[in-house]
Amino acid sequence: MNLLSTFMLAFAMSTDAFAASIGKGAALHRPCLREALRTGLIFGVIEALTPLLGWAIGLAAARYVARWDHWIAFSLLGVLGLRMIYSGLARARADDDPAARPGRHSFWVLALTAFATSIDALTVGVGLAFVDVDILRTAVAIGTATMIMATTGIMLGRMLGSRIGRGAEIGGGVMLIGIGATILAQHLHPF
Template identity: 50%
Template sequence: MTPGAIAILSLSMSTDAFAAAVGRGAAHRPSLAPALRDGLTFWIIEAMTPVIGWSLGLIAAEVVQQYDHWIAFVLLAGVGAHMAWHGLANRHAVQPAAPVRRGLIPLIAVALGTSIDAAAVGVGLAFIGVNIWVIALCIGLTTFTLTTLGMLIGARVGARFGKYAEILGGLALIAIGTLILAEHMGWMGG
């Protein structure tokens, strides 16, 4: 996987966490220290879940090796389509501000909820033989940066901005899945 593809993947995996962080920041105005703490929590969880998915994918990789590129495509495109659809379906919705529960347990629950897609992507990555440690680190660092910023700017831009990031992230995942499929099928020159 090229550095550019890793960067796009990292941004894509971070958009739903960013959207959640913008929503949390819009609900209350955190100072830098709580925003950094929340960003660190998202980083740890978002970096762990693709490794977990990758590990599970390795178990099945030998069995499905002939179709691995199709599985990677379906997983990436499916997660991407779901993210884009979710962002489109809710982008005009005006929702009343729900109270944001503070504390570590609600924060971990939100971080886990936004990282499920990273586990599915990790499964797909196991089939194409990538260095998961580099990718997990990049996803984690990107998530840390975006969630910390999302918390800090959430009160200014509101939760609606996060939906556009989610749509773009979903479209980027679809593009990465298509690129993987095209490379393995020989549809690209080279």
């Protein structure tokens, strides 16, 4: 996987965390930069660890499915991309009472949210075990992109609401489908 594909994958993986952090930021009363950085760090670390775990799981099964590895990667990324598009289209917009907003989210609420948004990175990690990829570089890229996007999402949450988060999730889904199609094309017709 080349540098551009790694960048696109990292961005695509960070969009669901971005969307969730916009919601988290919108739920807070005047989120400060410290809270945004804290949230970004929690999301980024969890999002960096899950593709490593998925890659290890996929690597254990690689020798059994080497003949179909590109189809597996394409299918996983395609289904995941479609799920992200559907989620972005189906997400309902919630209106909060601004006076009832907390000033900070608990660590466990953020960690559970980060884990829920990183399930896709776990799945991508499984798919990446079947292709030639530097998994550490990819995991660091995903974690860094997620940290930046989640931090930004918290700060933008109150101003922009959930609309931009939905759009980012849909865009991320489209990118995942594109990456899966690229992997499939490279294996079926090597250049």
